[in-house]
Amino acid sequence: MATKAPFAFLLVGLALFEPVSLAWAKKDKVEVTLTAPAAGALYHAPAAITLSAIARAKQKSHPIVKVQFFQGRKLIGTVRSPRAHNQYTFNWANVAAGSYLVMAKATNDKGDTDLSEPVSITVNALPNVAITAPANNAVLAAPATFTVTANASDGDGSIAKVEFYNRATLIGTATSAPYSVTLSDAAAGVLNLRATAIDNRGASSTSAPVTVIVNSLPSVSLTSPTSNASFKAPANIPLMVQVADTDGSIARVEFFHGTTLITALSAPPYSFGWTEVPQGTYALTARVTDNLGGSVTSSLVNVTVNAAEAKLYYIHTDHLDTPREIYNQAQQLVWRRQHQEPFSDSPPDENPSGLGVFEFPLRESIYYGDKETGMQYAMFRDCYDPATGRFCESDPIGLRGGIKPYLYVGANPLSWTDPFGLKAVQCRKPLDSMGGTGTRSGPDIWGNPAYHQYSCVIDANGQITCGGQDRTGSALGSPGKPSKDTYDPQRCEPTYDNKCFDDCLKNEWKKPRPKYGIPFGTDCQEYDDDVNSRCRKKCGLK
Amino acid sequence: MRAQVMGTIVQIAAARTGKLLVALWILALVILVAVPVTGLFQGEFLGSLAFSVLPVTILLNISIVLAHYVENGSVRIAKAAWLGVAVAALLITLYAFDGRPNSDIGIFLAWFTLVLAFPISLLVALLFTGVAIAAEKLFSAVIPESYLLLLVNWVCFIAAGYWQWFVLLPWLWRKWKTLPLQN
Numbered sequence: 001m002a003t004k005a006p007f008a009f010l011l012v013g014l015a016l017f018e019p020v021s022l023a024w025a026k027k028d029k030v031e032v033t034l035t036a037p038a039a040g041a042l043y044h045a046p047a048a049i050t051l052s053a054i055a056r057a058k059q060k061s062h063p064i065v066k067v068q069f070f071q072g073r074k075l076i077g078t079v080r081s082p083r084a085h086n087q088y089t090f091n092w093a094n095v096a097a098g099s100y101l102v103m104a105k106a107t108n109d110k111g112d113t114d115l116s117e118p119v120s121i122t123v124n125a126l127p128n129v130a131i132t133a134p135a136n137n138a139v140l141a142a143p144a145t146f147t148v149t150a151n152a153s154d155g156d157g158s159i160a161k162v163e164f165y166n167r168a169t170l171i172g173t174a175t176s177a178p179y180s181v182t183l184s185d186a187a188a189g190v191l192n193l194r195a196t197a198i199d200n201r202g203a204s205s206t207s208a209p210v211t212v213i214v215n216s217l218p219s220v221s222l223t224s225p226t227s228n229a230s231f232k233a234p235a236n237i238p239l240m241v242q243v244a245d246t247d248g249s250i251a252r253v254e255f256f257h258g259t260t261l262i263t264a265l266s267a268p269p270y271s272f273g274w275t276e277v278p279q280g281t282y283a284l285t286a287r288v289t290d291n292l293g294g295s296v297t298s299s300l301v302n303v304t305v306n307a308a309e310a311k312l313y314y315i316h317t318d319h320l321d322t323p324r325e326i327y328n329q330a331q332q333l334v335w336r337r338q339h340q341e342p343f344s345d346s347p348p349d350e351n352p353s354g355l356g357v358f359e360f361p362l363r364e365s366i367y368y369g370d371k372e373t374g375m376q377y378a379m380f381r382d383c384y385d386p387a388t389g390r391f392c393e394s395d396p397i398g399l400r401g402g403i404k405p406y407l408y409v410g411a412n413p414l415s416w417t418d419p420f421g422l423k424a425v426q427c428r429k430p431l432d433s434m435g436g437t438g439t440r441s442g443p444d445i446w447g448n449p450a451y452h453q454y455s456c457v458i459d460a461n462g463q464i465t466c467g468g469q470d471r472t473g474s475a476l477g478s479p480g481k482p483s484k485d486t487y488d489p490q491r492c493e494p495t496y497d498n499k500c501f502d503d504c505l506k507n508e509w510k511k512p513r514p515k516y517g518i519p520f521g522t523d524c525q526e527y528d529d530d531v532n533s534r535c536r537k538k539c540g541l542k
Numbered sequence: 543m544r545a546q547v548m549g550t551i552v553q554i555a556a557a558r559t560g561k562l563l564v565a566l567w568i569l570a571l572v573i574l575v576a577v578p579v580t581g582l583f584q585g586e587f588l589g590s591l592a593f594s595v596l597p598v599t600i601l602l603n604i605s606i607v608l609a610h611y612v613e614n615g616s617v618r619i620a621k622a623a624w625l626g627v628a629v630a631a632l633l634i635t636l637y638a639f640d641g642r643p644n645s646d647i648g649i650f651l652a653w654f655t656l657v658l659a660f661p662i663s664l665l666v667a668l669l670f671t672g673v674a675i676a677a678e679k680l681f682s683a684v685i686p687e688s689y690l691l692l693l694v695n696w697v698c699f700i701a702a703g704y705w706q707w708f709v710l711l712p713w714l715w716r717k718w719k720t721l722p723l724q725n
Binding site: 022179408430432433434435436437438440441442443448450452470471472473475476477478479515517518519520521523 | 577580581584585588589590591592593594596629635638639640642644645646647648649650651652653656664667668670671672673674675678684685687691695710
């Protein structure tokens, strides 16, 4: 028994030595050291960190096959060949803020490994910064004094300071919240503001730029009317301003009386004729706005419009009611219009006696003459062009007014008028029983009584209403009744175009018809002539 | 017959007033032919024919007055012409009547007969108007145009006209001529 004990101890000792010796043998065969980053190194997120390790194989017959880099237990990269002699490098990109423990592990072709000592590093979060005032593209009036304010924060530390820049020029530094600086008397121009926040670890961030426009305001003065000017109602007051803008252009000029807008003008000349101003006292101002939105209001101008002073003028018209001459109460000629041609293309003489200009806009058919364009406003049509003797706009009732919808009064301006650009018409047609192609049965000559006569009114909507006299029985005597007529432009001629006249005709046609009879009674011709005559008289027409 | 008429016309034309009378007849004949022929080419024969009757009627009325002055057979020719035109107008009326109660042909007939029998036609027209008013007031009736009414109108107006031109006027003429003798 005593001889077997040393042997047993030997066996136990061998058994214990084997794993230890194997481990020792492996360790000795590979060696790795993390050379970068240095312990305690500081980076700013998102960080790009270069990990570098020196790995050696103790036995040349068993070279290093890979070096692995770990962050804690997490493998972050594997490098299989050295960049330089035994130096293995790995670029760890976009490393977020935080503290990390990194190490390297080398492995040879037999699977022997070695683990480096861990190295602790820190990745610092960048501060956040944004300018909160003024707003981007804010427009301020020069000289501008304003405060630039920024919000700044740091997720893993604190803000040490915030620096404010206009382009590359430092304009101020703030070290405590709220982070702001005041800019005084900034001249006209465009400012490009940025804020840079620096945290307690020295990391910095720059805000998005904010553009501020310092605008030189325009100038404005009301040159007309003059202060304390007086007018007579209904007054025509010319409004004029003098405006200027040194760093841009004028976008709009508005005229006010009190707070009430009179008119807004967007193009020069910034003048306006304020017409038909009733009696009263008015505080006039003009407000000018430049292209950057800067606006200035002129100083106040007070004007007085006194009570109207009625003046009597005598208007002499021709057979078509077209004004020809106007005389004042002293029987002095103040306005005259003598035609050299029939379509009203001759301008009026507004100062025939040297008494001053007298403006009177009514023209042919009582159209409104526009001196500037030479055109005439024709109620239901935009214009009548006296140069060509035609309307500029087609007849609103279309071809029902005839096949020449631009024609003015059938090209007969010496006999007819068309005040509304429409017409009331008087029509003649052949007797049904005898027929005919013209306006009468038989020859279309004066004295031939064989025709039916009626009138039609064409309103602005193109609706045509016709009215006339018919009978229920014998031509020598029977009750009258409305005739059933239709508008035929070939058989109708314009009479008057006057709303009063048109309405009067329609009203007359609603009334019961008189007794029909030849010669004792009212036939269609007599009825139509009577109705037209009554309406002319009622409406003061010739 | 034609030679007799031509001889009479030559006799009539011998006097100064007779020349005027013949001229009126010729003018009436020209109008009565020329106007309808012109209308025929314009597609308005009926209207032109009806229109031509009116001035011809006026000329014939004047010729009747002159014929009583001229005498010498001229009254017979004037009477024949007057009756001829009257009949022509009646034929036009009856032909153009379209059967409607307010036919326009009544207008033509009214104007024609008023001229043909003027001025006594005014009395006849007044009579017809009175009848129409009475019918309407008393019986609420309307007298419509019809062949019968047109014929009655024509007969009444022509009868009155005939009496006026060929009975009353000669009697008055004779009275007028004998007035100096009586005085």
